[in-house]
Amino acid sequence: MAPRHAVHAPAARRSSRRPPRLVAPMYCSSAPSFGTAHPTDQRLGERARGAPVAHKVRQKELTMDVVATFERVLDRTNEVVDRVEPDQLSNPTPCTQWDVRAVINHITGGATMFAECVEQGSVPDARLGELMGGDNLGDDFKGRYRAASDRARATFAMPGALDKMVKLPFGEMPAGVALNIAIMDVMTHATDIAKATGQNIYDEEILTIALDVGHQLITDDFRKPGIFDAEQPADPNASAADKLQAFAGRKV
Secondary structure, three states, rough: OOOOOEEEEOOOOOOOOOOOOOOOOOOHHHHHHHHOOHHHHHHHHHHHHOOOOEEEEEEOOOOEEEEHHHHHHHHHHHHHHHHHHHHOOOOOOOOOOOHHHHHHHHHHHHHHHHHHHHHEOOOHHHHHHHHHHHHOOOOHHHHHHHHHHHHHHHHHHOHHHHHHHEEEEEEEEEHHHHHHHHHHHHHHHHHHHHOOEEEOOOOOHHHHHHHHHHOOOOHHHOOOOOOOOOOOOOOOOOOOHHHHHHHHHOOO
């Protein structure tokens, strides 16, 4: 299918400071995996707890503030969601368990979960079940996603937010580490939605950063069906979106 829309990249913000290591898993599974600690979740949490607070992310020679990186991910994702037509919500996606609406529902619940974790330190199990297993969109999928992403954006930008300890389904960690998880998760799902609706994301830089984040954490022992499927082959000359998809276990 030829792309119907193009999402373009803004100029990158640069910094000369060297970033610390970062971590980030990505999920494409049924909602209960967020409410129940999967063995893979537990290992990710253990590894995350030992990681430094990631105030910076690095992709080759590029260094970007992690909050600015997250905001850029949200900008690209909002652009993709805004261009989804209502009759495309039932389209299948590369995340084969979910259609377009389900993917948007997931990232909407996820954005709210991350925001509430930073605001409160943790999310009660009942609330987590609502966010990860319920309907977060109602009859306004664009408005609900934008509101959730705006809340997450504002929460992580608060002074001192990155140093707070938060409890997520896969472990306790500094919010700065959790933010890197969100970068990988949201950017991957943005490509799911884009591919399912005939869009392209031309911000190769942010796509490559998300892939770099994944490579810093996801090893073969973390890959389980429904959590991290086996990495798929991708042509060396493939787009950054296809390489990210292949790394996340999608066939390209």
